[in-house]
Amino acid sequence: MKIVVADDSRVMRQIVIRTMRQAGHGGHTVIEAENGQEGLAAVLAEGPDLVLSDWNMPEMSGIDFLAALRASGNQVPFGFVTSETSDEMRARATAAGASFLIGKPFTAEAFDEALSPVLGAAS
Amino acid sequence: MTVVTEPTLSDLHAVVDEVWESFLGGAEQLTPVEATPAPIPGWSAAITVSGGWKALVLVQLTQGAARSVTVQMLGMGEDEEPSSADLTDALGELVNVIGGNVKSLMPGPSQLSLPLVAQGIVSSSSASDLVEACRLDLTWAGQPVRVAVSVSVDPTETRENQ
Secondary structure: OEEEEEOOOHHHHHHHHHHHHHOOOOOOEEEEEOOHHHHHHHHHHHOOOEEEEOOOOOOOOHHHHHHHHHHOOOOOOEEEEEOOOOHHHHHHHHHHOOOEEEEOOOOHHHHHHHHHHHHOOOO | OEEOOOOOHHHHHHHHHHHHHHHHOOOOOEEEOOOOOOOOOOEEEEEEEEEOOOEEEEEEEOHHHHHHHHHHHHOOOOOOOOOHHHHHHHHHHHHHHHHHHHHOOOOOOEEEOOOEEEEOOOOOOOOOOEEEEEEEEEEEOOEEEEEEEEEEOOHHHOOEEO
C-alpha cells in the first residue's frame, strides 16, 4: 500500500515511519511531503491508500490540505498526526473529513489502533 | 467559575515528561532540579500561542543536550554527527509537541505558531506583555534543560475556563 506522510519536520517524518514499523505497519511504500502543498501534489500523482498529515505546516496547513482534497472529490483516507490535540481541533478534523487524529507524543499502540481499520491488521 | 491563564507547574511537568519519554525514553532520566535564574547557553526553541490564550513556550538546552536530543529523535548512531539543520528540526519539533500539549490544557480556541529555533538565549523585550508564569528546570544526562511558559498579562486577554 502507499502512504503519504506530510510534515514540515524531517525528524517527525522519520519518527512516524519508525513508529508505523513498530506498530506492525511497515513494508508499505511511503511518500514524504514537507507541507500540505507537496502532500496534495503527491496524492494527485501517486493515488495513495492513506494520508498521514501534520496540522501546522508552512505553505499549506494540514487542515487546508484535507479541505482541498475533499473539495476536489478525493476521498482518500486521511489522518492527522499532530500536537494539536484539543477537543476543538479533533472536532475540526472530523468535520473536515479526517478519519482519525493521532496526538503527539504517540505510541505504537495508538498507531496500530488508528491504522488497522484502514490498512488491515498489523503483521 | 475559575479563571485559568497559565498551566500549573505540575501540568507542565506532566507534559514534558510524557513528551520526553515518548521521543527520548531511554537510560537517562529527566529530573527536576531547583530553579536557577542563570541562563542556559546553547539552543533555544520557541513557539507561540495566540487567540483565546496568548503565550510563549520556550525550551532551552545546552549544545550537548541539543545534540543528544537530535541523535535520539533521528535514530542516528552515536558516531554520527547531526547538522545544524538537524538540530533546528529536532528542537523545533520538541517545542511544537510540548507547546501543542500545553495549549490543549488552556482556554481556546487558539492558534499554535510554527516553531522558531536559534542558537543562543531567547528572551522577551521590555515592550512585550508576556511574563514568565511557569518554569521547569531539569537535568538530563548531566545537562540542564529549561521549559518555560510566558503568558500575556493584558487583562483584556483573560478568559474564563468554562
